[in-house]
Amino acid sequence: MTNDKLKPNQRLIVAISGASGAIYGIRALEALRVAGIESHLVISKAAALSLTAETDLTLADVHALADVVYKPADIGAAIASGSFKTLGMLIAPCSVKTLGEITTGVTSSLVSRAADVCLKERRRLVLMVRESPLHLGHLRSMAAVTEMGAIVAPPMPAFYTKPESLDEMVRQSVARTLGLFDIDAPMKRWGEDIGLDG
Template identity: 45%
Template sequence: MKLVVGVSGGSGIPYALGVLQALRTLGVEVHLIVSSGAKRVMSAEGGPQLADLTALASAVHDDRDLAASVASGSFRTDGMLIVPCSAGTLAKVAQGFADNLLARAAHVTLKERRRLVLVVREDPFSRPMIENMLRAHDAGATVMSASPGFYHAPDSVSALLGFVTARVLDQFGLDAPGFRRWGDA
């Protein structure tokens, strides 16, 4: 399997790290795009940094490089996910505004009718965000919130993050390592 993973400027870079770690464990080829906004958030949050993310990718693409392989529909992938997906990136995807590689790769994913998952992190949702979620959905994207569940009795922040990772990977038919599902013993 080959996926494009975008990381945009919404708070929640640990969600991206968890997804990338799981994809590495599963042997998925990952093409990573990190927006300039995400780089600023990493610095401010003090959690996972760019080197932590890029170490888990098969290939890293500069967000300013609109000639990168992932900008073309002829570059075959099994889909794309954006985690976290900021309100600004959501708006670009919903409106088809492809001014950077992250938005262009999402546009290509939609036009090629491949799976696109947007993990929206910003709360509360404004009316324009809700309308953009609906537009992205109607264009073919799956819109998820980074909202962990509690039925698996999480005992750490890592377990909370792992719940979201598992739900994201479910969208691509992948099982997150060690995830306990509802009804599992």
């Protein structure tokens, strides 16, 4: 479903790739709905497997959280074109394979093609890279994609917020990444909600 009242610059592409951490993409979709931002979702084939292994949700459940859903092989999708205006793209989580495709410009799926479009159109691209430990090739890919204009934002827990659950840590990480698009999502902020005395 599409909200016709929203302006083109109120759209965000969300991709869920095959790295562990599909919950980051799920929580991002939920936060976008609350914020009134139109979400355009693509889930890679590998992510569909991770989703069932890591959560109790079905692919249909996650699709229902988005305004528009694309098939991972649909290279002719709207988000594969620079003329389709968006705020940019969040890949949550971002696998090393996806990172490598974006870095080299070898776009074999809609996820990497849409990311490539964001880079060429100078739109914000945020990659929640999920891998550990990292070898030199991973680090070089992260440096290269950063030089190309993307933001590498691994989901690091903010322990100063004193999270009481894993879900609270996930939501904090998601809110931080959405903030990179100037989208407000509920989170504990240093100097506002918490501080050295808090």
